[in-house]
Amino acid sequence: MMRSTFWILLLFGLGSGLGLSFQRPVAVQSKWKAPAWADTLKNPYANRVEEALKMGERIYQQQCAVCHGPRGRGDGPAGMALNPRPADLTSKAVQAQTDGALFWKISEGRGAMPAFKGMLSEAERWQVVTYVRTLARK
Ligand code: HEC
Numbered sequence: 197m198m199r200s201t202f203w204i205l206l207l208f209g210l211g212s213g214l215g216l217s218f219q220r221p222v223a224v225q226s227k228w229k230a231p232a233w234a235d236t237l238k239n240p241y242a243n244r245v246e247e248a249l250k251m252g253e254r255i256y257q258q259q260c261a262v263c264h265g266p267r268g269r270g271d272g273p274a275g276m277a278l279n280p281r282p283a284d285l286t287s288k289a290v291q292a293q294t295d296g297a298l299f300w301k302i303s304e305g306r307g308a309m310p311a312f313k314g315m316l317s318e319a320e321r322w323q324v325v326t327y328v329r330t331l332a333r334k
Pocket of ligand 1: 256259262275278282290302312
């Protein structure tokens, strides 16, 4: 008796589990591409990286790490439930983009990724872009 109740409950559990996963839409998200003109934006810190890193790191740890993780791997506590998940900033796919493209994405946001143009000054956004470069996988 106990045994069959166990199996019925197990099946029930499996069934509702499957039901849930059917109800949850899989996000069909187009690849996020910055406009071509963004590639022409020049990072004002390109030749004075050291100057940008201190503030860049502070901003990153305060505003970005909660989703992208302290080391940029896309594993921050607030990002776990997001779909799509926060990008892995250490990845080739991100690091291969120009500073301008990253600046544009950070400024504009998309979906759960906030638009930082109203929250961070232009200089601050470039500082954080400069810091993101240091997260590249080695
Ligand atoms: C609330 C969570 C959250 C916060 C906070 C956040 N992001 Fe994101 N970020 C995301 C998500 C989710 C995506 C993926 C968006 C998409 O592809 O539609 C993303 C995407 C990105 C991308 C684009 C990566 C690619 O695939 O090209 C960059 C760059 C980025 N974030 C940098 C940052 C920086 C820098 C900060 C802090 C200033 C920040 N993010 C703060 C959630 C967040």
